[in-house]
Amino acid sequence: MTASLPWRAALVSVLIFVALVLAWHAATRGTGSVQQMSPEYAKLMGLTATQGKSAMPGPLEIGAKLWEHVRNPFYDNGPNDKGIGIQIAYSVGRVLIGYGLAVLVAVPVGFLIGMSPLMNRALDPYIQILKPISPLAWMPLALYTIKDSSLSAIFVIFIGSLWPTMINTSFGVAQVRKEWLNVARTLEVGTFRRAFTIILPAAAPTILTGMRISIGIAWLVIVAAEMLVGGTGIGYFVWNEWNNLSIINVIVAIVAIGVGGMVLDLILARLTRLVTFPE
Amino acid sequence: MSGFISIEGIARRYGTNAPIFEDLWLSMSQGDFVCVIGHSGCGKTTVLNILAGLDAPSEGAVIVDGKEISGPSLDRAVIFQGHSLLPWRTVLGNVAYAVSSRHRDWSTAQVNAHAQIFIDRVGLTGSEHKRPAELSGGMKQRVGIARALSIEPKIMLMDEPFSALDALTRGTLQDEVRRICTGTGQTVFMITHDVDEAIYLADKIVLMTNGPGAVLAEIVDNPLPRDRARTDIHKHPLYYGVRNHIVDFLVSRSRAFNTTGHDPRNVPVVRPTHALT
Ligand SMILES: Nc1ncnc2c1ncn2[C@@H]1O[C@H](COP(=O)(O)OP(=O)(O)OP(=O)(O)O)[C@@H](O)[C@H]1O
Ligand SMILES: [Mg+2]
16 A cells, blocks of 8 residues: 555654653653752752753743744733744745835846846846845944834845845746747747837746845844844744743744744745746 | 838847847838848848838948938838737737827727727637736737738838747648738738748848848748649749758858859849759
């Protein structure tokens, strides 16, 4: 009996998960009393010393905490105690604004670069120098000029998302097959109509690939940016819980960041599939 | 005397290589059906692209209807050698794109109805909503034919339009294209490798020698009657005379063509008139 590939793959995934959780549980489980000591002293030392309990939380504790967060993600008890859902929403909001602005700038500029060999050469040195700069390196400059921590975080997202989309757009536009452009030429299609009916659909898969790389970078950068600027967001949440020495919450936040990034990536992957055409 | 289309001394070079052809002259009258025959790589597509306005000659000019051409035009439709369909559009979408470019004021319904007529003519009824990737090579070629026919141009430029079709479909489409082109008085410039196809369709068959430095060796004036039918054309007494003349050119003379005394401005017109027994 051979089940279909997706089912077998899912089974292996689940087995790996179970094995990892068991190993994790075994590694962090208490080993019983390690030392005889007076009860008062034991209370002072905590479980780590007395029961051989690891300082790392085990899977059961994480599971319980995760469930607690999932059941009530949107509570708000003041600046330092907000539900993880609220924090994620802040981060997603910043990412969408910064990323959205980046796409609005990068696609038209990429179009221009792709269509004009002159602009391609003229702007190439700028892009080559600006592209490898870590978006976070802009943070002090942004804070100094914008003077608003939240807007600075959005600016950092913007600058980080800009390059992959711009470079992919210009590449996609420059690579449009000559024969398709020739079809438009023989039909006397004007520049504007050609841009929207030939170049855009032909370059759309490449543009979307760039946008997908951009959203990945934006999500990577937002965590670090929020750690720096503080206030709200999942990055701030991680940093705050680290200051509270709540390793459980830090791990829960890490899981949430992973899931959030995956969802954003899936959305872009779905959009890419919509505009991809078979040849 | 300069005709409706007049190719005047054109040359095409790539870089410093020997020219693909130079000093090429050819004149076509309105309503002419001209076929070009020559070996692969001799420069047929290059000539066609220059006629289309997609490529510019290194020297010389092409005059159409008294005006030098400076670029592509809706009056000159092209059937491309490589189909050149837009893969993100359906069959109907590809043809409709051409129709809506021709008739910018038409409604979508008008455009689609007009496109459908030509899709039906090339026998693709039922495949309107397929994408090019779902079509066979011959079907793609037929979409390209429908697209060019649908804009009802004054001049048709066809680059091996039937090469990927089976004998039966090819025959049907040859009839259809001949009927439409002669019926509407279109001037046709067609490239083919098929001698029988050239004899059936063309009024004049231009024989091109091998490149580099290809020349138009001669123009065969088709002696068969204009109202010939595809099915009994081979029974005509002059048929094999014409056929052998062309095949003989392709087999031997295209390779070792003697250019001494050959005047590119006055390419000899040959009219094979003796029947084979
Ligand atoms: N971009 C280019 N650069 C250099 N040489 C080229 C280029 N394009 C075409 N050629 C050359 O021009 C010559 C003519 O090409 P063309 O496509 O016109 O041939 P053709 O007669 O249509 O051949 P076929 O019957 O195989 O389609 C070829 O020898 C080819 O090598
Ligand atoms: Mg060719």
